Every structure is written in C-alpha cells, then in structure tokens.
Amino acid sequence: MAAAQIAAPRRVYDCADAPALAQQAARHVAALLAQAIARRGRASLAVSGGRSPVPLFEALSAEPVAWERVTVTLVDERWVAPDTADSNEGLVRRHLLTGRAAAASFVGLKTADATPAAAIAERSAALAPLLPFDVSILGMGEDGHTASLFPGAEGLAAALDPQGGALLCAIVPPHAAHARLGLTLRGIRASRQVVLCVGGAAKLAVLARAAAGAMEYPLAAVLAQTDLAVDIFRAP
Numbered sequence: 001m002a003a004a005q006i007a008a009p010r011r012v013y014d015c016a017d018a019p020a021l022a023q024q025a026a027r028h029v030a031a032l033l034a035q036a037i038a039r040r041g042r043a044s045l046a047v048s049g050g051r052s053p054v055p056l057f058e059a060l061s062a063e064p065v066a067w068e069r070v071t072v073t074l075v076d077e078r079w080v081a082p083d084t085a086d087s088n089e090g091l092v093r094r095h096l097l098t099g100r101a102a103a104a105s106f107v108g109l110k111t112a113d114a115t116p117a118a119a120i121a122e123r124s125a126a127l128a129p130l131l132p133f134d135v136s137i138l139g140m141g142e143d144g145h146t147a148s149l150f151p152g153a154e155g156l157a158a159a160l161d162p163q164g165g166a167l168l169c170a171i172v173p174p175h176a177a178h179a180r181l182g183l184t185l186r187g188i189r190a191s192r193q194v195v196l197c198v199g200g201a202a203k204l205a206v207l208a209r210a211a212a213g214a215m216e217y218p219l220a221a222v223l224a225q226t227d228l229a230v231d232i233f234r235a236p
Contacts (some may be wrong), residue, residue, distance in 0.1 A: 007092075010223075012232045018199045019055065021235040025197050026059035026147035028231065029135055032193055036134035037069050046105075046183070046191070047096065047137045048147060049088025056137070056197060057096035067103040071130055072096065075138065076148035076171075076182025077109035079116050085148045086178060109168075109181050116170035116181035123181065124167045129202045131167075136191040140198050144206050144217025145189065148173065148180035151218060159184045185221055189228055199235040207234065 011179055013028075015021040025146070036043035047053065074088050082089040089108045097104060111119040138146045145151060149159055150173040159169040159182075167187045171180045188194065196219075198207045210220040223230065 010230050010232070012234065015233055015235040017085060017235050021197060021199055021233050022059045025056050025137075025233045026063055028233070029060055029137065029195055030063035030065050032135045032195075033065050033070055036192070037066050041069065043070045043134045044132075045070055045135050045137070046075050046133045047072060047092060048139045049077070049091050050139060051135065052139050052199070053197065054095050055092070057092065060125075061096050061099045061101040064100065067101045070101075071105040071107060073107040073127060073130060073133075074103075074109050074182075075136060075206060076180050076189075077116075078180055079110065080178055080179040082108065082110055114232045116179050119181060120166070120168045120170065127167060127187075131190050133191040133192065136194050137186060138188070138194055138196045138219075138222070140196065140203055140207060140210075140219050142202050144210055144214075144219050145173075146219045146222060147194075148182035149185075149218035149221075150174065150176065151216060156218065160218060161185070162211075162221075162225070185225070188222055189225055191201035192229065194222070194228060194230045196230055196232045197234075198232065201236060204234055204236065205233075 013023050033043040063201040077088045078086050080086045109123050113119040140146050143151050148171045152174045155169055155171040164184055164186050166184050169184045211223050214220055
C-alpha cells in the first residue's frame with residue numbers, strides 16, 4: 001500500500017485490489033478509533049451502507065479495538081424497517097456489529113415516523129453527543145453520489161450548502177428506491193477524519209473528476225472542503 005500526500009490534509013492509499021482495500025482500510029480505521037479512545041476515553045464511528053462496505057465491515061469487526069468504548073452510527077439510512085434487506089442498520093448489524101465489534105453501542109437513524117423529514121430534529125439530537133465523529137466512512141457511486149447525496153435529488157442544494165446549519169437532511173433520490181435520511185455536508189464536516197473507499201475503474205474515473213472540482217458530482221463538494229481531513233483508499 002502506497003500513501004501519497006496530495007493536498008493537506010488529504011492522503012491517498014493505493015491498494016492492490018478490493019480485498020486488500022478492505023483489509024488496509026479496516027486496519028486504518030481501527031487505528032484511528034484506538035487513538036480516539038486513548039485521547040478521550042471513547043470513540044464514535046459513522047458508517048455508510050450499501051454492498052461495497054461489507055468486506056470492510058467484516059474485516060473491521062475482527063480488529064482488536066476496545067469496542068465497548070465505541071459508538072457506531074450511520075452516515076445515511078433508507079426509510080425502511082431495520083429488519084428488511086434494504087436497511088443500512090440491518091446491514092451494519094449483520095456485518096459490522098459482530099465478533100469483537102458486537103460490544104459496540106449503536107445509534108440508528110430509522111424511526112417510526114412516516115417520513116425522514118419528520119425524524120430530523122429527534123435524530124439530530126440523538127447524534128449530538130457523538131459529535132464530532134472520530135471517523136466517518138464514506139463510499140461513492142458511479143454517479144458521484146456519497147452518503148445519500150445523489151445528483152439531481154430533491155433537497156440536494158440545501159444539503160450541500162457549506163453555510164447550512166442542519167446536521168441531517170431528508171433526500172429523495174431521483175433514480176433509487178426509498179427516501180433517505182442522511183448527513184448533510186455540515187454533518188460530514190463534523191468528522192475528525194473521513195475515510196473514503198472507492199474501487200473499480202469506473203468509480204476511480206469519477207473520483208478523479210470529482211477531486212478535480214467537477215461539481216456535478218456531490219462528492220466534489222466534500223472533497224472541496226480543505227479543512228476536512230480525508231484519507232482515500234482506492235483500488236482498481
């Protein structure tokens with residue numbers, strides 16, 4: 001794994017393949033959590049859902065972290081019941097909060113409210129004690145979305161407003177199932193460290209354009225925050 005400093009505080013780690021990315025990113029996140037625990041007695045970790053982070057979650061769950069001192073939450077959540085296949089909470093419980101990591105605490109985003117918008121105030125209050133997140137793990141789709149910040153989504157402009165004060169936003173993706181509740185740009189910025197994992201040639205091409213400032217990709221708004229520490233793990 002080679003690390004290249006590209007723009008403080010930005011580091012890029014090139015991994016041989018997807019399994020190597022999962023293992024190396026897991027060790028990196030575990031080290032960051034251990035540092036946070038050593039400094040403050042506890043650590044908070046915000047994670048993304050979807051299929052891509054599953055190998056990372058499984059590798060991370062085996063890391064020798066003092067998990068009883070870690071609280072895990074979500075970067076975003078689909079507005080579905082936690083016991084359904086599309087739930088990010090369900091995915092995290094199956095693949096991360098197991099083994100050693102079963103000792104961690106968890107704060108979810110899904111509530112009994114009919115819509116994500118109705119849950120913003122209550123879930124923002126629930127996340128407040130975890131701020132700033134010690135680590136936030138992000139991924140990216142081939143359309144340049146990260147978290148649930150999809151291009152063309154209703155509510156995207158407000159969610160990406162760097163002057164916005166909201167921690168969470170309700171998002172309705174234009175081409176994906178389910179309304180979402182997720183972090184705004186301000187919420188992502190409330191992280192001591194972001195770990196961005198991107199694999200595959202198509203995604204790497206989008207990542208390069210987003211890093212160069214192509215603002216049609218929501219990820220570009222995150223990478224444009226020069227005061228946000230981002231470690232990028234990428235693999236062909």
